[in-house]
């Protein structure tokens with residue numbers, strides 16, 4: 206974990222999930238995300254304290270446990286206030302929703318009650334919407350970044366955008382192969398928006414500051430289009446959901462050996478299926494109690 210200043214008013218704590226910060230003249234901070242757990246939050250605070258930075262508020266970019274699990278620690282020890290979008294608030298205040306939706310709405314088994322899926326509950330002090338905002342005498346903008354997770358937002362300050370998980374860096378593309386996105390239309394719209402932007406830099410939650418970011422966005426978009434094309438290609442004939450998932454996993458060299466990876470990858474592929482159904486490029490049929498997909 207390392208604290209990095211981008212300029213004297215903003216920076217981030219580089220970690221497996223970055224924690225951004227923007228500062229007013231008194232070094233009072235708005236943090237962007239809170240790390241995964243107490244341990245993580247405590248370590249991040251130590252780095253902030255060494256710089257005499259005082260966290261006042263935390264904006265949670267989206268309700269994935271690795272981004273908000275540490276928020277409780279900041280509230281308990283520093284009385285920090287928490288802000289999020291409305292969809293994120295419902296999960297921050299009832300974190301079991303995350304493993305519940307991963308397990309198709311059924312009560313999730315214990316194996317999914319792990320810190321990557323189940324963050325510590327925290328109350329949200331205020332819901333924030335896209336637009337200009339002033340906290341602690343700092344003017345900044347909340348930007349809508351749909352696609353990765355419902356209600357995901359970014360924070361734009363002094364021409365730098367904290368863009369959460371709206372794209373993933375090369376390293377993570379190589380590791381995960383299929384980026385986790387819950388809404389492909391939203392993801393493509395966010396990538397298009399970012400491609401047309403001309404910020405001084407963007408800071409993803411996983412990875413480092415990108416000062417030039419067009420290439421990585423194009424690469425994210427290329428992979429999404431490749432997956433869409435592949436699904437359409439294999440759906441030249443009726444194909445069951447299980448077959449479809451297996452063919453996608455084979456094509457992208459994804460290995461599934463546990464329930465956690467299984468639910469995440471299934472969700473990722475379902476997002477493509479949902480998108481293709483809504484675009485009228487796929488249709489669904491039921492034969493012998495099985496769901497089949499076929500190209501329209």
Ligand SMILES: [Zn+2]
Pocket residue numbers: 267269353354370
């Ligand atoms: Zn995420």
